Each structure stands twice: as structure tokens, then as C-alpha cells.
Amino acid sequence: MSARRPASAAALALLGGLVLAPAALALPVSPPEGAVVTLADGPREGAFPVPDAPIGPDDPKPAGRSGQVETEVWRIDNTDLNPAQLLDAARSALTDMGYALRYDCAAEACGGFDFRFALPLAGAPEMEVDLARYHYTALVNGPESIVLFASRAGSSGYVQVVSILAPPGPDAAAAPEAEAGAPDPAATGATAPQDAAADATPPVLLAELRRDGRVRLPDIDFDAGNASVLPGSAPAIAALAGMLKADPEVKVVIVGHTDATGGLDANLALSKARAEAIRTVLLRDHGIAAARVAAAGVGPLSPITNNATDAARARNRRVEVVLQ
Numbered sequence: 001m002s003a004r005r006p007a008s009a010a011a012l013a014l015l016g017g018l019v020l021a022p023a024a025l026a027l028p029v030s031p032p033e034g035a036v037v038t039l040a041d042g043p044r045e046g047a048f049p050v051p052d053a054p055i056g057p058d059d060p061k062p063a064g065r066s067g068q069v070e071t072e073v074w075r076i077d078n079t080d081l082n083p084a085q086l087l088d089a090a091r092s093a094l095t096d097m098g099y100a101l102r103y104d105c106a107a108e109a110c111g112g113f114d115f116r117f118a119l120p121l122a123g124a125p126e127m128e129v130d131l132a133r134y135h136y137t138a139l140v141n142g143p144e145s146i147v148l149f150a151s152r153a154g155s156s157g158y159v160q161v162v163s164i165l166a167p168p169g170p171d172a173a174a175a176p177e178a179e180a181g182a183p184d185p186a187a188t189g190a191t192a193p194q195d196a197a198a199d200a201t202p203p204v205l206l207a208e209l210r211r212d213g214r215v216r217l218p219d220i221d222f223d224a225g226n227a228s229v230l231p232g233s234a235p236a237i238a239a240l241a242g243m244l245k246a247d248p249e250v251k252v253v254i255v256g257h258t259d260a261t262g263g264l265d266a267n268l269a270l271s272k273a274r275a276e277a278i279r280t281v282l283l284r285d286h287g288i289a290a291a292r293v294a295a296a297g298v299g300p301l302s303p304i305t306n307n308a309t310d311a312a313r314a315r316n317r318r319v320e321v322v323l324q
Contacts, residue, residue, distance in 0.1 A: 095211075
């Protein structure tokens with residue numbers, strides 16, 4: 001397990017009070033300064049569920065993800081942090097290390113009682129859970145999944161961290177062959193798949209928007225050179241609408257981006273028109289209030305890479321949602 005961490009123990013880094021684990025430890029994060037480790041278990045062969053959707057009373061319990069499982073529980077005494085804030089440092093550290101957010105929810109939005117008891121969390125006194133005040137985050141990085149769960153009891157906060165490292169399999173890094181007949185993004189207005197969110201569900205979009213102030217909207221397709229939204233864009237727009245309905249206080253700006261092909265003025269106009277087209281779908285088809293969504297276009301003025309190749313241009317053509 002330690003081989004998958006940086007080799008140098010001198011590579012300790014402090015981020016928001018959270019210490020990144022040295023090579024000798026399997027978990028990728030360590031408790032914040034002053035925390036008490038109430039439980040440390042593993043690594044050992046086992047399974048642990050990693051839900052990526054709410055769980056209600058009629059939903060089956062999620063199957064456990066198998067592999068090397070390691071668990072720690074931390075108690076942070078005399079803290080005013082709420083459950084979401086208790087996870088902020090760990091979440092930030094993991095995403096900075098390359099872990100992708102899979103799901104993020106708070107007690108009622110997760111499913112309350114049913115969600116909590118779908119997870120085999122540690123018991124009291126090591127781990128205390130308030131069914132009305134907990135927060136769950138799941139992240140993934142290649143074969144490893146991480147579950148973060150936080151709650152409060154009295155003046156103390158509790159955090160359980162679970163790492164599930166899947167057994168070795170086929171080389172996941174190998175690029176799949178292109179699907180026969182699949183359209184070339186360079187020939188359309190499509191956003192590049194490698195820039196899409198790993199799981200564009202409303203909770204994931206909302207969590208990334210709150211964390212980063214912006215989130216890229218994946219799989220948005222337009223006819224080349226115009227602002228006609230293609231049918232393949234519907235799931236992503238529906239996810240964005242779901243995100244806005246999940247938190248009625250959120251207001252956003254939809255920002256269109258183009259590559260550098262063609263004139264600047266034309267690209268600025270095209271990017272704005274595409275953002276306006278998505279806004280129109282949100283208002284017309286999903287009932288989102290006009291005051292909550294604005295549209296803007298920056299054309300090629302905010303690239304994420306150069307425009308030297310078709311693949312690079314496809315990456316630069318994108319739609320982002322920015323928190324107001």
C-alpha cells in the first residue's frame with residue numbers, strides 16, 4: 001500500500017490544517033493537528049459501499065466495493081465547524097492530489113436515516129453520528145475510492161475516512177479505441193470528453209461549484225459555427241437545472257468559450273449566443289427563474305491550452321457555469 005504514495009517522507013504538506021500522509025501511511029490524508037484518532041483499522045481485504053446517489057427507504061443498499069480497505073476515525077474536540085466544514089480540508093487535499101469528486105451530500109439530501117445505515121460506519125464511542133447533521137463525500141482516483149463521513153456530537157466533530165483500493169486489473173490508463181462512427185469533436189462544436197466532469201449529477205455539480213466557484217458543463221454539443229443546441233446536450237442541461245433546483249439560493253452565469261479559429265468579434269458573439277441558448281433551455285424547459293441565470297461569452301480569451309491541434313481546440317470549446 002505504501003508504494004502508491006510519494007516515496008519521500010519529507011514531502012509532508014499542510015493544507016488548511018490537514019497533513020498529507022507520508023509514505024509510511026496508506027491513507028492519503030492524516031488527521032488535522034490536535035485531532036484524536038479513535039479508530040485505525042487495516043489495510044485488509046474487505047469491501048465498503050461507495051454510494052453515488054441518495055438512498056431512500058425503498059432503495060436497495062449499495063453493494064460494497066471490494067479491495068484493500070483501510071479506515072480511520074478522528075475526533076476533533078471543542079470545534080464550531082459543521083459537518084461539511086469538517087471535511088473541507090480533506091476534500092481540498094484529495095482533489096489537489098488528483099482525486100475526482102464522485103458524490104457529495106448532506107444528511108437530508110443524502111437520504112437521512114436510510115443513507116446513514118447503508119454505510120457500515122464505526123460505532124460509538126469511536127464514531128458518533130447525528131442523523132440530522134452529517135455530511136458525506138466520495139472521491140475516486142484510478143483504482144482507489146475514498147469515503148469521507150463527518151458528523152457532530154456535543155462540542156466534538158467526528159470524521160471517518162475509508163480508503164478502498166481495488167485489486168489490480170487491466171491497465172486502466174490504456175486509451176480505448178475510438179467508437180466506430182463516433183463524431184470527431186474537432187468537426188463540431190462539442191466540448192471535449194476529457195474535460196467533462198466525471199459524474200455530472202446535480203450534487204456533484206453543486207459541490208464543485210461551491211468549492212471552485214465554477215464548474216465545467218460536460219457533453220454540450222452545438223452545430224459547428226452556430227448556437228443550435230443539439231439533443232445530446234439535454235442530460236447535462238437537466239443536471240444543471242437539477243443543481244439549481246437543489247439550492248434555490250444559487251445564482252449563476254453561463255459562460256461560453258470558443259477556440260481561436262476565425263475572427264475575435266465573431267467568436268465573442270458565438271460564445272455569448274451559445275450561453276444564451278443554454279439559458280433559454282433552462283428557463284423554457286426546466287422552469288428556472290430568469291433572475292437566477294445570466295449568460296456571457298468570452299470567445300477565445302480564456303483558453304485552457306493552446307490552439308495548435310484539433311484536440312487542443314476541442315478542449316478550449318467549452319461551457320462553464322460560474323457562481324454569482
